[in-house]
Amino acid sequence: GEDVEQSLFLSVREGDSSVINCTYTDSSSTYLYWYKQEPGAGLQLLTYIFSNMDMKQDQRLTVLLNKKDKHLSLRIADTQTGDSAIYFCAETLPGTASKLTFGTGTRLQVTL
Amino acid sequence: ETGVTQSPTHLIKTRGQQVTLRCSSQSGHNTVSWYQQALGQGPQFIFQYYREEENGRGNFPPRFSGLQFPNYSSELNVNALELDDSALYLCASTAGTGTGELFFGEGSRLTVL
Numbered sequence: 001g002e003d004v005e006q007s008l009f010l011s012v013r014e015g016d017s018s019v020i021n022c023t024y025t026d027s028s029s030t031y032l033y034w035y036k037q038e039p040g041a042g043l044q045l046l047t048y049i050f051s052n053m054d055m056k057q058d059q060r061l062t063v064l065l066n067k068k069d070k071h072l073s074l075r076i077a078d079t080q081t082g083d084s085a086i087y088f089c090a091e092t093l094p095g096t097a098s099k100l101t102f103g104t105g106t107r108l109q110v111t112l
Numbered sequence: 113e114t115g116v117t118q119s120p121t122h123l124i125k126t127r128g129q130q131v132t133l134r135c136s137s138q139s140g141h142n143t144v145s146w147y148q149q150a151l152g153q154g155p156q157f158i159f160q161y162y163r164e165e166e167n168g169r170g171n172f173p174p175r176f177s178g179l180q181f182p183n184y185s186s187e188l189n190v191n192a193l194e195l196d197d198s199a200l201y202l203c204a205s206t207a208g209t210g211t212g213e214l215f216f217g218e219g220s221r222l223t224v225l
Contacts, residue, residue: 044216048213105154
């Protein structure tokens with residue numbers, strides 16, 4: 001079955017790098033995503049990676065995918081206070097592109 | 113290009129009542145999906161609509177139903193409301209390119225008393 005797990009909380013200092021981790025159980029995942037949710041708001045798609053890729057970089061964001069260990073990570077370089085939010089990883093399976101299975105979210109707190 | 117818009121933003125209902133939530137998809141997007149996000153949890157997939165037909169459903173009872181209209185806008189209806197239905201209901205649209213790039217609205221926060 002599908003199950004996506006994340007740690008609940010991460011605190012970093014402004015300017016440092018943040019690394020948010022996620023594990024998933026279904027090896028047939030096709031796409032894996034990172035979404036950001038600010039208080040009282042909807043979800044903002046940050047980036048996604050196709051399952052046959054190992055890494056994707058997009059400005060300050062780096063996604064690493066280890067398919068063998070079913071582990072996904074999101075690195076945010078030069079973390080800013082505006083990055084404080086809840087980050088969700090999510091996966092889809094073949095043929096179910098709009099059905100995302102989300103983790104419980106990691107709350108990122110950026111301190112000065 | 114307009115994004116996904118949802119209404120109402122907040123509403124309060126009592127147990128046993130019925131509620132209708134509305135969603136306008138992003139321009140050019142023909143697929144709409146609905147998610148329920150309980151407090152402190154990740155969103156849970158309710159169902160998806162494509163070309164006015166339900167095209168995939170999560171683990172939700174039949175009292176959760178929906179519609180999609182020719183302009184791709186959508187409604188989520190919940191009958192016989194229960195206290196556990198209190199949540200943020202998120203609508204998402206996609207162009208159906210297969211990458212699953214969902215664009216979410218701000219959500220409708222439902223409180224059931």
